[in-house]
Amino acid sequence: MGKLEKLIQQFLNYLxxxxxxxIRYLLEAFGFVEIRSRGSHHSFRNEIGQKVVIPKKGGxxxxxxxxKLIVDLLDLAAPDEIAPAIDDETQDTTTNDE
Numbered sequence: 001m002g003k004l005e006k007l008i009q010q011f012l013n014y015l016x017x018x019x020x021x022x023i024r025y026l027l028e029a030f031g032f033v034e035i036r037s038r039g040s041h042h043s044f045r046n047e048i049g050q051k052v053v054i055p056k057k058g059g060x061x062x063x064x065x066x067x068k069l070i071v072d073l074l075d076l077a078a079p080d081e082i083a084p085a086i087d088d089e090t091q092d093t094t095t096n097d098e
Contacts, residue, residue: 018067024044042055
C-alpha cells in the first residue's frame with residue numbers, strides 16, 4: 001500500500017486533526033494546485049475550477065471538519081463501497097442470440 005492509499009484510508013477514518021502537508025499531498029495528487037496562501041489560509045484549485053480553502057491550526061494541523069470537506073470534495077469512498085461498483089462493471093452482460 002502506497003502513501004496515497006494510506007492517506008486516503010486515514011482521511012476516511014475522519015481523524016480529529018491531520019497534518020497540513022498530508023492535505024497538500026492528497027489535494028495535489030487529485031489535481032489541485034495551491035493558488036494562494038495568506039496567513040494561515042491556503043487556497044487550492046483544480047483545472048475544472050473547484051476551489052477549497054484550508055486553514056492551518058497552530059501552524060501545521062488542520063481540523064477534522066476540513067478532512068470531511070476534502071473527503072466529500074474528492075468523492076473518496078471506503079474500499080468496501082468501491083468493490084461492489086467494480087463487480088457490477090465487470091459482470092458479463094452478453095446475451096444469447098439464438
